[in-house]
Amino acid sequence: MGIRSQNNPLAAYLDVFSNTGTDAVGAAPPGAVTGHTATGGVISDYTDPGSGNIYRAHVFTSSGALNVTALGAFGNTVELLVTGGGGGGSRSIQNYWAGNGGGAGGMVEVTGYPVGANTYPITVGSGGNGSSGPSPDSIADRGRTGGDSSFNNPTSTPIHVVAKGGGGGGGSGGSSPGPDLRDGTGGGSGGGVGSAPGSSSRSGPAIVTSPLNPNVNALSGCTLTNYGNVGGDGQQGSAGEGSGGGGAGGAGTSVSSPHSSAHNNPGGAGRANVYAYGPPNPVTYSAGGGAGPTAGAAQNGTFGLGNGGGGGANPTGGEGGGSGGSGVVVVRYQIGSINTPGIKASGGAISFAGGKTVHVFTNSGTFTVTDGPITCDYLVVGGGASGGLGCGAGGGAGGYRTSLPEGPGGPSPSAESTQAIANGPYAVQVGGGGVIAGNGSRNQTFGGAGTFSNIAFPSAIRAEGGGGGGNIGGSGQPGKPGGSGGGGTYPGGSPAPGNKQSPHSGTPAPNQGYAGGTTNDPANYGAGGGGGAGGAGANGTTTDGGDGGTGKQNTVTGVTLSLAGGGGGNLYWPSTNVGDATHGGGQGAPHAGVAPESGPTSIHGHSSTGGGGGGGLRQNGPGAATGIPPGLPASTIAIAGQGGSGIVIIAYPS
Numbered sequence: 001m002g003i004r005s006q007n008n009p010l011a012a013y014l015d016v017f018s019n020t021g022t023d024a025v026g027a028a029p030p031g032a033v034t035g036h037t038a039t040g041g042v043i044s045d046y047t048d049p050g051s052g053n054i055y056r057a058h059v060f061t062s063s064g065a066l067n068v069t070a071l072g073a074f075g076n077t078v079e080l081l082v083t084g085g086g087g088g089g090s091r092s093i094q095n096y097w098a099g100n101g102g103g104a105g106g107m108v109e110v111t112g113y114p115v116g117a118n119t120y121p122i123t124v125g126s127g128g129n130g131s132s133g134p135s136p137d138s139i140a141d142r143g144r145t146g147g148d149s150s151f152n153n154p155t156s157t158p159i160h161v162v163a164k165g166g167g168g169g170g171g172s173g174g175s176s177p178g179p180d181l182r183d184g185t186g187g188g189s190g191g192g193v194g195s196a197p198g199s200s201s202r203s204g205p206a207i208v209t210s211p212l213n214p215n216v217n218a219l220s221g222c223t224l225t226n227y228g229n230v231g232g233d234g235q236q237g238s239a240g241e242g243s244g245g246g247g248a249g250g251a252g253t254s255v256s257s258p259h260s261s262a263h264n265n266p267g268g269a270g271r272a273n274v275y276a277y278g279p280p281n282p283v284t285y286s287a288g289g290g291a292g293p294t295a296g297a298a299q300n301g302t303f304g305l306g307n308g309g310g311g312g313a314n315p316t317g318g319e320g321g322g323s324g325g326s327g328v329v330v331v332r333y334q335i336g337s338i339n340t341p342g343i344k345a346s347g348g349a350i351s352f353a354g355g356k357t358v359h360v361f362t363n364s365g366t367f368t369v370t371d372g373p374i375t376c377d378y379l380v381v382g383g384g385a386s387g388g389l390g391c392g393a394g395g396g397a398g399g400y401r402t403s404l405p406e407g408p409g410g411p412s413p414s415a416e417s418t419q420a421i422a423n424g425p426y427a428v429q430v431g432g433g434g435v436i437a438g439n440g441s442r443n444q445t446f447g448g449a450g451t452f453s454n455i456a457f458p459s460a461i462r463a464e465g466g467g468g469g470g471n472i473g474g475s476g477q478p479g480k481p482g483g484s485g486g487g488g489t490y491p492g493g494s495p496a497p498g499n500k501q502s503p504h505s506g507t508p509a510p511n512q513g514y515a516g517g518t519t520n521d522p523a524n525y526g527a528g529g530g531g532g533a534g535g536a537g538a539n540g541t542t543t544d545g546g547d548g549g550t551g552k553q554n555t556v557t558g559v560t561l562s563l564a565g566g567g568g569g570n571l572y573w574p575s576t577n578v579g580d581a582t583h584g585g586g587q588g589a590p591h592a593g594v595a596p597e598s599g600p601t602s603i604h605g606h607s608s609t610g611g612g613g614g615g616g617l618r619q620n621g622p623g624a625a626t627g628i629p630p631g632l633p634a635s636t637i638a639i640a641g642q643g644g645s646g647i648v649i650i651a652y653p654s
Contacts, residue, residue: 035072035335036115040064040122043363045335046278047346047370052339054346057332059276061304066120066151066331074334077221080110080161081275081285083306084188085125085146086324087166087245089289091132092312093173097195099311099321100169100231101245101252101267101289102128102143106188107227107306108163109273110151114219118154122329125149125165127301130309130321142194143168143309145187149327159215161224163188166308166324167231169245169289170194188228189246189268192291192311195234195255227286229268241265242291245308252288266290267308275330289322301325342654344371347428352654353558360557361648362608364429367455372423374652377403378461379554379563382483382512383431383450384605384643385466385530387567387588387615390444391489393519394530394537394548394567394579394588396466398431398450398610398646399483399512404556419457427456428650431465433605433643434613444471445640447479447486447613453646463512466643469530469567469615470516479530484513487528487537487546487569487579487615513564517546527588529579530566530612537566538579545569548612551583556651567605567612567641584609586641589616605644613641 041058048055058066084105092099105125125147132141146165153159167187172194216224232243232252241259244252247268255265267288274282289301289308301307301324309322336343336350343350347367348359356377359367382398403416434448450465467482470489479486517528517537526540532549540546548566555561568579568588578588584606605611616639 035074035333036068037070037072038066038068040066044277045348045365047338047368048279050279052337053334054336054338054350055278055332056335057276057330060122060124060329061326063123065122068115068117068120070117072333072335076114076116077112078115078331078333079275080113080151081273081328081330082108082149082151082161082163083285083327084149084163084165085127085327086289086301086306086308087146087168087187087191088128088130088143088323089309089311089321090142090169090171090194091130091320092292092314092318094318096314097172097240098242098292098314100172100192100194100242101291101311102130102169102301102308102321102324103166103187103189103191103231103245104247104268104270104286104288104308105146105149105166105306105324105327106164107248107271107286108161108224110161110216110222110224112221112223114222120154121152123148123150123152124329125327127309127324127326128165128168130323132320142171143191143321146324146327149329151329151331159219161216163327166245166306167191169311169321170234172196172234172242189248189286189288189308190231191308192231192243192245192252193234195241197236227271231288232265240293240314242293242311244268244290245288247288248286264290264292270307275332285328289324304328338370344374344652345369351557353556355654356556356651357654358557359650361428361430366425367428367650368425369421369423373420375418376421377418377651378455379404379556379649380453380455380461380463381563381610381646382453382463382465383433383646384567384585384610384612385434385450385468385480385482385486386436386447386613386642387530387570387586387640388445388447388469388471388477388486388527389436389616389640391472391527392447392570392615392640393469393471393479393487393489393516393527394546394569394581394585394615395434395447395469395605395612395641395643396479396482396484396486396516396530397513397532397549397551397564397566397585397612398453398466399463400533400552400564400610401461401463401512402554404554404651419459421457428648429454430648431646433607433645434465434468435642436640446471446477447640449480449482450610450643450646453648455648455650463646466530466610466612467516470527479516479528484531484533484549484564484566484612485516487516487530488518489527514549516566517569519546526571527569527615529569530585532566532583532585533564540569540571540579545571545579545588545615547579548581548585551585551611553583556649562609563647564610565612567614570615570617578614581611581614584611584644586611586614588614589639589641603639603641605641607645608647609644610646611644613643616640
């Protein structure tokens, strides 16, 4: 599930999954009017242009959980899309039969599903493997069935929603393989049926439900609909063709006369659904895998769509079957309406605080003004940088730009004016935190820069990513420039300071942060802290890594948000007095990164704050006598902190 940032200043507002890069919006601040308070998956907020309703979707492409902590103002239900993993296609037999397509994962849509304040485990089925090949034998293996996906109630209420995995494509052969091999196996949709001389066509069943699902329809006001179809039939002769797997929108195409070496048989159509991204952006799920002889080409089903894998092509020499695509679970519910008084735009997590309507973006999206012109305040924070590796200095915080009144946290790097915005869509980019390619190795590496955040207003508001932390390499390395500068290192000679923000592409921009620190330690054992939005990083010493620069605080959402703190510097040995960090920054990594990677002492910058990552331990190479603190094995690897992702907030009078 990733890292939960215990001291993230947005902890009451955001659930952070910083390992996966999915930052899920959680409990709303005081004054919120929206739907349920829930976390999990990747968040997608959108407006239905037909109804004016604003929805939030939680999209799960891997197993996890939906954590509901409070119900909202729009009832106690959710809508569900559950799609199983697609089945794998079967392999072809060289110079004979093409492989058969895998069936799509079953597709289940549910409306009016009741929820409460509870945790709902979610399983996302994997795609079934295609059978390997090509086969020089007279009988081809069939593909494997995809995994089931499910939305699961707590154990006290075992009424689950299950979508079966798709059936694997059946095998063909000149030796009349039996039904256990030749038939397309049953599943959410059935796999295509294999061919064999003298054998009648037999289609595997489409198992569009499970023994648990009928109980769902018994729930008051709840409706469950299954979608799945059979695979195409095979042929009694030796046509060489393959049949397509079934899909949510139709059966797979059967082998038919007149046969041809170019007679390709597609899989059954998928079915469109709007739960994830709204009516403007429907997604088609659960299409069956196609078959050859020349099509299919062992195409793999698409990740997160539940499509079946293609059968192996022939007669070009033959090939194995494609693997099915993994499934998906989508949970959506209403969080507002553009007709609600005070809401004049859509996009992000919407709440009310201090007489303003507030839109919070922790992922890139679109801010669409529907009742303009409006006068917008904004707060834009770029992604923080990662710390350096090898007596590493702290990463710089993401750039900080705002027109809002400042909270505590140091002098403002940015004092800007509001903007009057007309009706229309405005793209919002939320910058990602910097990563470091050397993590898990012994390399001496600069920290990775964060990426910029931006609102595409007519006068764009762009906050730069933080500058990467320096490292010991050669004669010492300064920090990199960025929104705030990365910390630097100094083994002798003139100090190499970190650098504060420099304009991107020669375009002037307001100052967005402060410089990184350097070091006063001639042995280079204490590296400087990364700069922050509220102050410069501290210098390292012989006994302490430099602290990260302070960040900024703001109360626009109704809670105090701490943002854009620099990462702490590393101290080589003894690695106990590493640089500290506040306002979302990560502390320097003691020893080989054995500090907690979440919580108050996280080495990583916290997601949705733009905090810089902490610097990582020095390493000199395999088996080196130096560079590894006493008591640690020579195989010890080093870790530097990653930067935290940024955030964009837009507010206007309610």
